[in-house]
Amino acid sequence: MTLGLGWRESLVVAVAVPVVFGLALFVNLLAGYTINRVTLFALILSLGLLVDDPIVDVENISRHFAMRGRATRGIVLEAVAEIRPPLITATLAVIVSFLPLFYLTGMMGPYMKPMALNVPVTMIMSMVVAFTITPWLSYHVLRRRKWGTMNGEYAGAHSESAEHDIDAIKRTKLFRAFSPIMRPFITRKSAAIGLLLVITLLTILATGLAAMRSVPLKMLPFGNKNQLQLVLDFDEGTTLERANAAVMDFEREIAAVPEVVDLTSYVGIAGPMDFNGMVRHYYLRQGQNVAEIQFNLAGKLARPRQAHEIALAIRNRLEELAKKYNVNLKIVESPPGPPVIATVVAEVYGKPDLAYSDIINAAKTVRTRLDREPGVADLDDSVESSWTKLVFVTDKEKAAINGVSVAEIARTLHMALGGTQAGIVHKPGERNPLNIVLRLSRPLRSNIDDLSRVHVKGRDGHLVSLAELGQWKESTVEPTIFHKNLRRVVYVFAEAVGRAPAEVVIDVGSDMEKPGAPIPSDGTSLKAGWISGNQPRPLKSRTFLKPGGGIPWALPAGAEVTFAGEGEWSTTLDVFRDLGLAFAAALVAIYILLVIQTSSFVIPIVVMLAIPLTFLGIMPGFWLLNMITGGLVGGYANPIFFTATAMIGMIALAGIVTRQSVILVDFIHLILAEGNSLVDAILTSCVVRLRPILLTAGAAMLSAVPITTDPIFSGLAWALIFGLIAATVFSLFVIPVAYWLIYANTKRHGLPDTTPDDLA
Numbered sequence: 069m070t071l072g073l074g075w076r077e078s079l080v081v082a083v084a085v086p087v088v089f090g091l092a093l094f095v096n097l098l099a100g101y102t103i104n105r106v107t108l109f110a111l112i113l114s115l116g117l118l119v120d121d122p123i124v125d126v127e128n129i130s131r132h133f134a135m136r137g138r139a140t141r142g143i144v145l146e147a148v149a150e151i152r153p154p155l156i157t158a159t160l161a162v163i164v165s166f167l168p169l170f171y172l173t174g175m176m177g178p179y180m181k182p183m184a185l186n187v188p189v190t191m192i193m194s195m196v197v198a199f200t201i202t203p204w205l206s207y208h209v210l211r212r213r214k215w216g217t218m219n220g221e222y223a224g225a226h227s228e229s230a231e232h233d234i235d236a237i238k239r240t241k242l243f244r245a246f247s248p249i250m251r252p253f254i255t256r257k258s259a260a261i262g263l264l265l266v267i268t269l270l271t272i273l274a275t276g277l278a279a280m281r282s283v284p285l286k287m288l289p290f291g292n293k294n295q296l297q298l299v300l301d302f303d304e305g306t307t308l309e310r311a312n313a314a315v316m317d318f319e320r321e322i323a324a325v326p327e328v329v330d331l332t333s334y335v336g337i338a339g340p341m342d343f344n345g346m347v348r349h350y351y352l353r354q355g356q357n358v359a360e361i362q363f364n365l366a367g368k369l370a371r372p373r374q375a376h377e378i379a380l381a382i383r384n385r386l387e388e389l390a391k392k393y394n395v396n397l398k399i400v401e402s403p404p405g406p407p408v409i410a411t412v413v414a415e416v417y418g419k420p421d422l423a424y425s426d427i428i429n430a431a432k433t434v435r436t437r438l439d440r441e442p443g444v445a446d447l448d449d450s451v452e453s454s455w456t457k458l459v460f461v462t463d464k465e466k467a468a469i470n471g472v473s474v475a476e477i478a479r480t481l482h483m484a485l486g487g488t489q490a491g492i493v494h495k496p497g498e499r500n501p502l503n504i505v506l507r508l509s510r511p512l513r514s515n516i517d518d519l520s521r522v523h524v525k526g527r528d529g530h531l532v533s534l535a536e537l538g539q540w541k542e543s544t545v546e547p548t549i550f551h552k553n554l555r556r557v558v559y560v561f562a563e564a565v566g567r568a569p570a571e572v573v574i575d576v577g578s579d580m581e582k583p584g585a586p587i588p589s590d591g592t593s594l595k596a597g598w599i600s601g602n603q604p605r606p607l608k609s610r611t612f613l614k615p616g617g618g619i620p621w622a623l624p625a626g627a628e629v630t631f632a633g634e635g636e637w638s639t640t641l642d643v644f645r646d647l648g649l650a651f652a653a654a655l656v657a658i659y660i661l662l663v664i665q666t667s668s669f670v671i672p673i674v675v676m677l678a679i680p681l682t683f684l685g686i687m688p689g690f691w692l693l694n695m696i697t698g699g700l701v702g703g704y705a706n707p708i709f710f711t712a713t714a715m716i717g718m719i720a721l722a723g724i725v726t727r728q729s730v731i732l733v734d735f736i737h738l739i740l741a742e743g744n745s746l747v748d749a750i751l752t753s754c755v756v757r758l759r760p761i762l763l764t765a766g767a768a769m770l771s772a773v774p775i776t777t778d779p780i781f782s783g784l785a786w787a788l789i790f791g792l793i794a795a796t797v798f799s800l801f802v803i804p805v806a807y808w809l810i811y812a813n814t815k816r817h818g819l820p821d822t823t824p825d826d827l828a
Contacts, residue, residue, distance in 0.1 A: 072763050076213065077126045080205045084122040085115065087201065088193040095189045101182050109781050110186035113788075116771025117724070118190045120764040121159060121198035124151055124731065127760045129206045135233065139211035148203050154734035157665040158727035159195045163188040164657035165723030168650035169716065176643050176712060183716070234739070234748055243755045253801065254750050254808040263805055267798060271680050277687040278710065280611045283694070286568040286709035287640040290376035292779045293402035294365045297344060298322070298386070301396040302357040303453040304545075307510070308336050314393040315359045321385055322363050327371045327378055331363035344400055347407040374779070375401055380701040383445070383565070398446045398563070410561040411569040412444065413635030417555050419626040424549055424556055429596035430627040431558035436594065437621045438560065441576055442604055443567035443705070450559040452547045458516065462538040471527035472537060480524045480534075484508045516540050552633075559634070566705035567607070569636045571615075577631065578616035584625030597623040647715045654722050655679070662730070667820045674806050675733055678725040678799040685794025686710075686718060686787050693786065713780060717787030724768060724788075725795040728761045729803050736807065737819050746817045750804040758800070765796040 070078045089111065093103075101107055125148060132147040133139045169184035171177075237243055252259045277283045298318060302311050312335045322331055338345065338353045339360045345351040350360065365375060373381070379399050390397035414434045418427040428451050438444050460481060462474050482488070487507030495502060512518045520540065523531035550557050564572050587598040598621065605618040623629060632638040655676070662672030693708045700706070735757050739749035769792050775785035811818035 072759060072766075073123070073127060073130065076209050077130055077206075080126045080202060080209055081119050081122045083205060084119060084194060084197045084202065087197055088114075088118045088190050091193045092186055092190045096182075096186065099185060101185070104182075106179060107182045107186065109775055109778065109784075110183040111190075112771060112775055113183070113720075113784070114187050114190035114771075116768035117162060117187065118194040119767050120727065121155055121191075121194045122202045123763045123767065124155055124760045125198045125202045126206050126210075127763065129203065130210060131756070133210060133213075133215050135236070137215050139207065139213070139215055141207060144203050144207045148199065150738065151731070151734075152199065153665065154730045155198065156195065157661060157734075158730040159191050160661055161658050161726040161730065162720075162723035163191050164661060165654040165719055165721075165726075167657070168653040169719070171653075172643075172646045172650065174639065174642050174646065176646065180716065187720070234744055234752060237752050237755060240755065242758065243751065246755055246758075247751055250751060250754060250801065250804070251747070253805045254747055254812075257809070260805045260809050263801065264809075267681070267684075267802055271683050274683045274687040277691050279613055281571065283687050283690045283710050284568045284707045285570060286711050287636055287643060288713070289709050289711050289779055289783060290374075291402055292368060292374045292376070294367065294375070295402055296363055296365065296375060296379055297339075297400040297402075298361040298363075299350065299353075299398040299400055300359040300361070300390075301398075301448065302359070303394065303455070304355075304357055305453075305455040306357040308356040311335050311356060311359050314389075314395060315361065317389055317393070318361055318386065321389060322361065322382070325378065325382055327365045327373065329364045329366055331361055334360045334362075343402060343407075348400075348409050377701045377706060380565070380704045380706060383702055383704065387445075396446075396448050398448070408636050408639060409634050410446075410448075411564050411636045412438070412562040412572050412631070413633055413637075414438070414560040414562075414629050414631055415552065415633040416558045416560065416623075416627060416629045418628075422626045424547070426596055426624065427556060427558050427627060428547065429594070430623045430629070431560050433594050433597040433599065433621065433623060434560045434629055436599055437576055437579070437619065438562050438572075440599075440604060440619055441572060441617055442607055443565050444562050444572055445565045446561070446563040448561045450548075450550055450561075452545075454547075455545055456542050457545050458519075459541050459543060460534065460538055461541050467537050470530075470532045470537065472524050472532055477524055477534070477537060480522060481519075484519070484522055485513050566707070568709060570640055571610070573631045573635075573637045574612065574615045575610060575617045579618070579620050580629075581620055581622040583623045583627055585622040587622075588620065591620070596627065597621065643712050644715065647712060647719065651715075651719050651722065654719055658722060658726055662726075665730075666733075668818070670810060671733065671807075671818060674803060674810065675726060675729040677802055677806055678729045678795050679722050681795045681798045681802060682718060682721045682725060682791035683794075684798060685790035685792070686714070686721075689786060689790025689793075690714070709783070711783040714783030714787040717784035718791065720784075721788060721791040721795065724792065725799060728765065728796065729799055731761065732757050732799070732803055733807065736804075740817055740819045746808060746812060749817075750808060754800055754804060761796060761800075765792045768792055 073081070092111065092114070096103075096107065128151045129144055129147040132143050132150075136143055166184050166187045169180045172180055238247075253263050254260065278285060300311075300315065300318070302314070315333050315335050319331060319333060322328055332339070336354070336356050336358065338351045338358070339362055341351040353360070365371060365378065371378075379401055383399055386397060386399065414431075416427055416431040416434055418424075418430065431449055431451065435447055435449055439447055460477070462477055464474070467474065467477070484507060487505040489503050490506045491504040493502040493504060507513070508518075508522075520533065520535040522534050524534065524537065526532055550559065562572075583597075587593055588600060590601050591598045592601055600620040602619050605616070610616070632641070658676060659672050662675055663669060666672060666675075687710075690708060690710050698705070698707045732753055735753040736746075736749045739752050740746065744752070769789050772785040772788040776782045776789075778785075807818065
């Protein structure tokens with residue numbers, strides 16, 4: 069601001085920051101919000117917006133002082149009155165663009181409410197400061213400058229009139245540089261239409277980057293927490309000792325990672341409950357076949373790689389270990405959200421007359437298809453591994469003859485197999501008591517013949533072996549039957565690695581044929597359904613316009629699968645639906661506001677043309693980020709995603725760029741009202757309003773720069789930066805050219821009627 073305005077003007081603007089923030093924090097206190105991560109980022113974002121009103125205010129005051137050659141209170145009032153109507157409208161446009169965020173549902177609702185509150189509050193406070201403190205302080209600070217002897221752009225243009233000296237403006241260097249570029253587009257209709265067609269084509273192409281998957285879409289980006297987690301699931305029946313031996317190998321592999329500081333393993337029990345444990349139900353895991361390794365990373369400033377990059381880099385080595393021990397592996401990052409059990413979840417249902425075993429086989433078909441999809445890992449399902457159990461069937465007649473009860477047999481087997489506590493060992497320095505447990509050794513309790521020789525004491529005191537009291541029978545353990553909404557279901561879990569989960573769901577779903585569809589000649593028949601033997605299409609050839617992996621598959625008749633349940637797909641749809649509705653609501657509110665201010669139904673459309681211009685910056689900007697910073701890590705892609713927070717930045721831009729257009733069009737009307745031609749009014753408006761537009765856009769972009777370092781809100785910051793760059797540059801041409809095309813041949817050139825004679 070010092071370079072663009074001067075140190076005195078910058079000082080006046082800077083005073084608004086503590087005043088507005090103090091009032092905003094007081095409102096936060098009344099609303100019950102604490103100072104947390106979301107609130108702080110909302111205030112940082114507000115920092116670039118709250119100075120907009122004071123910048124426009126003090127710039128106009130300074131410009132009028134220079135034009136009039138002196139500084140008086142009257143000139144201050146005239147300067148403030150000149151920009152008051154567009155400033156109020158522009159500020160309200162920013163406010164209404166954030167208000168729909170109050171009505172977001174689901175997890176994003178409470179997450180974004182601090183931003184929906186703080187930005188409008190700071191904008192209201194900023195407008196109050198701009199109309200009270202800023203004019204008063206501008207007069208007292210700027211009057212000390214010798215305006216009558218300055219050699220600036222308006223030297224020699226001193227006038228007693230409040231009207232603008234067009235001739236003086238035309239003599240400025242900026243006008244002489246800008247006029248040759250702009251004049252052809254506002255004097256020749258063909259050039260104007262050509263410019264708008266080119267901009268429209270570029271906007272469509274920029275938006276198409278998302279449809280072509282050049283800009284990947286995702287609910288929220290990966291976090292950069294200082295902790296990663298391995299979740300290991302061995303087959304049912306795996307002993308604790310075998311699980312622990314495998315875990316020790318995983319520990320050695322993890323300890324070799326340079327960024328790992330320490331690790332803790334939990335074998336046979338669940339680890340302490342954290343966010344993952346609560347959301348993904350890890351805290352419910354128990355049994356000898358489960359294990360968990362939590363390892364802490366060095367601080368964010370002490371390691372060059374983010375947590376997600378580390379997870380990608382070690383994945384291949386850990387998957388090799390998992391194959392060696394036949395263990396199901398999940399590499400889990402502490403997520404910023406959404407709270408889902410897995411990023412890709414398929415729910416397989418069956419009709420009531422379909423056996424649960426058939427539903428399980430159908431789920432295995434889904435798992436087979438997901439396993440062949442590139443960028444999908446950590447596959448798992450809710451089906452328990454088949455394992456056998458031994459059941460001792462008591463011959464009640466023999467037991468009665470020997471005076472042995474069934475309860476006594478059960479107690480004996482429980483002690484032999486599960487053990488019984490015989491006492492406690494007290495050891496100095498041990499925090500927990502050490503229990504003495506008596507039970508048979510593993511070799512003895514794993515052999516039927518040895519177990520049959522276990523003796524049970526009868527009523528008369530003699531010992532009877534189990535072999536004389538019954539027999540052992542082997543049976544298969546029935547799998548657990550899961551239900552959802554009273555329907556039997558089998559879950560298939562997967563994680564998208566290097567890809568957006570939405571792309572995986574759309575591609576797999578696009579390849580699915582109707583249940584019961586005939587198997588093709590190149591298909592492979594499975595226990596339930598079939599799958600084609602085709603090789604998957606390369607990811608680079610897939611788009612949302614032509615999705616699918618080129619691997620057709622089908623479930624048997626009576627089975628069905630849905631991905632819109634527990635995974636990220638459903639949450640992504642809900643959030644982007646709400647954000648789309650919020651964006652539409654913001655557009656409608658801005659349009660109504662502009663209609664009220666301009667008394668026209670057409671001018672608001674011209675003003676709002678700046679909104680789609682943001683796409684020219686946002687989508688190519690994210691594509692450029694992926695080209696520069698995206699790459700392969702451990703053989704997996706590591707893209708920069710366009711996320712829900714980036715969408716919120718796009719909604720915010722609707723109000724911010726409209727503000728710039730309002731100031732531009734209002735000044736065109738101001739110059740027209742002084743009796744100047746439309747061409748002169750457009751050129752003068754662009755030249756005079758260029759400095760405040762660049763300053764306000766620059767302030768908003770600079771305030772977003774610190775947010776780019778945050779893994780969650782960086783999408784919002786990049787959207788603001790790229791969108792503001794494109795909208796600021798292109799709106800200086802698109803808005804005036806569109807205005808000229810519409811109003812060049814009208815009587816008042818779009819100037820609102822303000823007198824009774826005109827209205828008549």
